[in-house]
Amino acid sequence: MIDLLTQLGKKTRYSFAKLGRSSFFLQQLLMGITDVLVRPQLLSKQLYSVGVLSFFLITISGLFVGMVLGLQGYYILSNFGADEALGVMVATSLVRELGPVVAALLFAGRAGSALTAEIGLMKATEQLSGMEMMAIDPIKRIVTPRFLAGFISLPLLTALFSSVGVLGGHLIGVSLLGVDEGSYWSQMQASLDVYDDILNGVIKSIVFGFVISWIALFEGYDAIPTSEGVSCATTRTVVNSAFAILGLDFILTALMFGDI
Amino acid sequence: MSLNNTIVSVQNLTFSRGNRKIFDDISLDIQQGKVTAIMGPSGTGKTTLLKIIGGQLSPASGSVFVNGQNVHQLSRKNLYTLRKRMGMLFQSGALLTDMNVYDNVAFPLREHTDLNESMIRTLVLMKLQAVGLRGARELMPNELSGGMARRIALARAIALDPMMIMYDEPFTGQDPISMAALVQLIKTLNTTLNLTSIIVSHDVKDTAAIADYIYIISHGKIVGHGSPEEIENSKSEWVQQFMHGKADGPVHFHYPAPTYIDDLLAFDKN
Numbered sequence: 001m002i003d004l005l006t007q008l009g010k011k012t013r014y015s016f017a018k019l020g021r022s023s024f025f026l027q028q029l030l031m032g033i034t035d036v037l038v039r040p041q042l043l044s045k046q047l048y049s050v051g052v053l054s055f056f057l058i059t060i061s062g063l064f065v066g067m068v069l070g071l072q073g074y075y076i077l078s079n080f081g082a083d084e085a086l087g088v089m090v091a092t093s094l095v096r097e098l099g100p101v102v103a104a105l106l107f108a109g110r111a112g113s114a115l116t117a118e119i120g121l122m123k124a125t126e127q128l129s130g131m132e133m134m135a136i137d138p139i140k141r142i143v144t145p146r147f148l149a150g151f152i153s154l155p156l157l158t159a160l161f162s163s164v165g166v167l168g169g170h171l172i173g174v175s176l177l178g179v180d181e182g183s184y185w186s187q188m189q190a191s192l193d194v195y196d197d198i199l200n201g202v203i204k205s206i207v208f209g210f211v212i213s214w215i216a217l218f219e220g221y222d223a224i225p226t227s228e229g230v231s232c233a234t235t236r237t238v239v240n241s242a243f244a245i246l247g248l249d250f251i252l253t254a255l256m257f258g259d260i
Numbered sequence: 261m262s263l264n265n266t267i268v269s270v271q272n273l274t275f276s277r278g279n280r281k282i283f284d285d286i287s288l289d290i291q292q293g294k295v296t297a298i299m300g301p302s303g304t305g306k307t308t309l310l311k312i313i314g315g316q317l318s319p320a321s322g323s324v325f326v327n328g329q330n331v332h333q334l335s336r337k338n339l340y341t342l343r344k345r346m347g348m349l350f351q352s353g354a355l356l357t358d359m360n361v362y363d364n365v366a367f368p369l370r371e372h373t374d375l376n377e378s379m380i381r382t383l384v385l386m387k388l389q390a391v392g393l394r395g396a397r398e399l400m401p402n403e404l405s406g407g408m409a410r411r412i413a414l415a416r417a418i419a420l421d422p423m424m425i426m427y428d429e430p431f432t433g434q435d436p437i438s439m440a441a442l443v444q445l446i447k448t449l450n451t452t453l454n455l456t457s458i459i460v461s462h463d464v465k466d467t468a469a470i471a472d473y474i475y476i477i478s479h480g481k482i483v484g485h486g487s488p489e490e491i492e493n494s495k496s497e498w499v500q501q502f503m504h505g506k507a508d509g510p511v512h513f514h515y516p517a518p519t520y521i522d523d524l525l526a527f528d529k530n
Contacts, residue, residue: 122357130354133314134368134416135343141371 022218025139029217032137032144042145050111050146051153055160057110058103062161065098066090066168073169074177083173084183088191090169091162095192095201096257099162101249104208107154108241112216115146116237119220120230128221143217150213151206158205200256207248212241267292267424267456268313273322275305275312282308284480285322290424290473295450295457297471299464301502301511304477306460307351310426313458314348315339327423344372347417347425351432353409355401355416361388362397365416372420387415391445407438411445418449424456425449431463443470464503468492476502478511 036043073089119142122128128138166188173179192198216237223233268290275283282305290296298306311317313324315331324331329342355364365384369375375383388394391411401409410430417425427446431439447470450457461467468474468488476484476491476499484491484499491499501509517523 125357126350126352126354127356129311129316130348130350130413131356132316133343133346133348134371134420135340136368136371137340 018222021222022214025218025221026214028139029144029147032140033148035140036144036148042141043148046145046149047153050115050149051157054107054110054153054157057106058157058161059164061102061106062099062164063168063171065102065161066094066165066170067172069093069098069165070169070172070177074173074179083177083179085187086169086173086179087166087184087186087188090173091166091188091192092197094162094165094169095197097249097253099158099165100201100204100208101245103158103161104154104205104212104245105242107150107157107209108212108216108245109238111150111153112212112237112241113234115150115213115216116220116223116234117230119143119146119217120223120225120233123221123223124225124227124230139221143221147213147217150216151209154209154212155202155205158201158208162201196257200252203256204249204252207252208245211244211248215240215244265292266290267327268458269325270309270313271323271325273312273319273324275308275317275319277305277308281480283319283477286477286480286482287322288475288482288485290456290458292423292456293450293454294472295447295459295470297459297461297467297474298477299461299467299474299502300477302462304479306462306477307428309477310348310428310458310460313426314343314346344368344420345423347420347422349410349413349417349425349427349430351429353401353404353406353413355404355409355413357401359400360397361393361399361401361404361412364401364412365397365419368416368419383419384415387419388412390418390449391415392441405438407434407442410434410442411438414445414449418453418455421453422455424458427457427459427461429461429463430459431461431466439466446470464505468503478502 069090070086073086074083077083077085077089131138131141170184174181174184219233219237223229266289270286270288273283273286298309300306308317312319313326318332326342334342356367362384365387366380369380369383385394388397391414393408393411396408404412430442434442443466446457449455459467471488474485474488474491475482478498484494484496491503498510501511507513
């Protein structure tokens with residue numbers, strides 16, 4: 001019993017210590033933003049590796065998610081003779097929920113894990129220490145550009161994901177199953193609200209981009225500098241990002257659409 | 261020893277990691293323009309000492325003065341200004357793996373100076389020439405051998421013309437040829453660039469050959485210091501064991517453990 005309590009205490013203390021370290025880390029990396037803005041070429045390189053290289057994955061996934069939505073939606077809606085509403089259904093579910101959440105989960109797996117592994121290995125091979133001894137702040141030089149790149153990329157990738165998804169739904173619903181093209185688009189246009197649907201989705205993706213980049217970079221920076229440590233840190237990035245995304249999605253949805 | 265020539269002064273330094281005391285109240289002085297070696301068995305915290313001098317780790321008590329400034333009381337900005345004048349050569353080289361050799365050497369210049377590209381090119385080629393690797397400037401770090409990586413790292417460390425360089429185990433894992441090249445390079449750089457060198461190593465013969473002064477550390481204490489000749493003729497059993505590589509002596513071959521027979525029978529007893 002006492003052992004159990006000791007364990008619990010240790011775990012709690014460890015978690016709080018880590019939370020503290022990560023907050024301090026966040027503060028330091030945010031303070032580096034002005035330095036990055038002066039040297040945009042640092043950012044553009046990271047935008048390429050974090051954002052552009054995720055392009056393919058996000059596009060293909062968006063297409064398939066949209067196609068599945070079109071298929072499932074059609075089967076259900078046609079039962080009620082409401083298959084003209086397919087466009088609304090596909091677009092609303094993508095823009096409000098699936099777009100931000102699935103794109104964020106994919107982004108955490110594709111870019112987040114890569115960031116953690118990169119920073120962790122830089123730490124393990126003393127590159128970060130070496131930089132510090134050259135009087136160059138590794139947080140400003142290495143971490144902040146990557147953070148900004150993640151923060152900027154995810155909302156754009158989410159927009160891409162949702163748009164391609166709508167096209168995927170169109171491909172299945174209209175081209176294959178014969179839903180009327182005019183009603184697919186016009187009902188979507190009439191029902192989707194710029195603020196309630198699109199803006200809320202964008203806000204979600206901005207929050208997710210912030211949190212994933214923070215988690216990924218912190219786990220890398222805080223990793224134990226060995227092969228095993230980096231591998232554990234990479235796993236933690238993906239797991240913690242997934243929890244954070246799903247938990248925050250619930251909270252944000254409740255705040256945005258609930259009457260709380 | 262006049263105080264004016266001391267560039268690094270470590271005073272009553274104590275440092276612990278967990279419950280283990282790495283340094284227990286040690287003091288040492290490093291003279292300007294000399295090659296000072298800090299030797300000791302693996303695991304005595306020699307690298308830690310360099311990190312403390314460089315301000316990456318803070319001691320539990322005691323102070324470190326570099327060029328008259330107390331490293332651990334400097335503001336971040338002043339510490340960074342001081343670090344620009346301290347080069348450090350890491351055991352792994354610590355080259356940035358996403359750039360080639362040329363860009364690695366140019367890195368500190370680009371970060372810290374406003375020199376134009378043609379000036380940077382001249383400086384980089386000069387530094388690479390000094391370590392004999394001007395022809396390797398297009399290679400990526402993963403294409404370099406360990407010895408080459410260390411020489412490139414050395415070129416990078418001298419890029420900002422520092423007043424001192426700290427070498428962390430520069431000779432470990434080197435073949436005889438690159439070892440000889442490195443030993444000579446360290447000596448030559450020290451004289452031609454008027455540097456101060458601190459070499460942390462457990463490589464007795466090669467380090468003693470170029471060192472002007474040697475400190476030997478073990479179990480958190482300085483067990484011997486002096487010029488190479490003085491160390492060679494030291495009466496301390498410990499120093500003798502270390503310098504001549506005897507397997508047993510004051511430092512035991514066995515890690516502390518219960519007696520052998522008890523340990524072997526422990527399983528059956530339970």
